[in-house]
Amino acid sequence: MSELRWVDWADHESDRVRAAGQWRAPRDFDALGPVGTIDGRPVVSFASNDYLGLTAHPAVIAAAHAALDRWGTGAGSARLIVGSRPVHTELEHALADWKGTEAAALFPTGFAANLGVLTSFGGPDVLICSDALNHASIIDGARFSRAEVTVFHHADADHVDRLLAEAPGRRAIVVTDTVFSMDGDVAPVDALVEVCARHGALLVLDEAHAVLGPDPDVAGATGAEVLRIGTLSKTLGALGGYVAGPRRFVDLVVNRARSYIFTTAPPPATTAAALAALGVVRSPEGDALRGHLRRLVDRVAPGHPSPIVPVVIGDEAATVTAAARLLDEGLLVPAIRPPTVAPGTSRLRVALSAAHTDEQVDQLVAALAEVRTP
């Protein structure tokens, strides 16, 4: 019976991951913002999604402290039971106002928001068209929904058009990241809005990384039905996710999404942090931070549309070596390998933040030039 022992199975599976060179474990980065230490060595991180540096903003930290003092550490219950605090509702109103929608609903994470929205609207009678490079939470949400899932060619609105034309009379959802997390390129949002409006499909946009755009005006006279999903954990420097859209859609999500209903409300302090961060994002200071970030991106890759800049090396081992050489110089840039990206496209993934200085980015650019020279 020993072949049935779970420990043997776990060892076998772990060995397979190791043999594929894909074994990973967290390493602690002792830091506030991009500068800190790993194992006592000074490091500048280019690996975080804290795009505007708001995790360390004094007003954001102060708002979290105040919420902690007022409401304590945890919400203690789901939103629909007794876990809802005024700050949750206030943030939902602020998010809806920011996104130009009637309503918004908070989730504990962006991952949970994608699961909740796709399972609320998807079902066996629905066709979900999903971009080939969508985030894992979209892939899982589409699977959980039990809808028929068709993967469309990356960022190809014409392909979506053809797929929808082949399914007349069918309720359909088109779902896409607006900025893709491994390539930092952007979806053709305006074209997708137009295609979805023409076919009566619901367009679900995941704007997790859209700190520098695109920022579509979906409330305009497009006729398209659009839900905007986002996370509080990147640009807003906190933790949580949301969906913003027409009131009747958001209310349905609140009453249907299991990842909203059967989970504890986000801690009030992180919600208050996100609310304060949103205030910064929408202020002149937010414009200045985005302007600085835009300039930093241009230093690394002129004209690139997002702060995620892939430096494709190709070979897995060479990419790992390059990341190790950068770390030796005190620059943390992760190596991204299969299965996260396609074989032969292993890369260094540079994530820039407004919290970086010009000097730090100049050092990075020089070091990247060195590791790319064979």
Ligand SMILES: Cc1ncc(COP(=O)(O)O)c(C=O)c1O
């Ligand atoms: C495109 C995209 N959507 C959703 C998520 C999940 O968001 P969260 O980290 O808030 O769960 C991420 C990354 O984490 C992401 O890159």
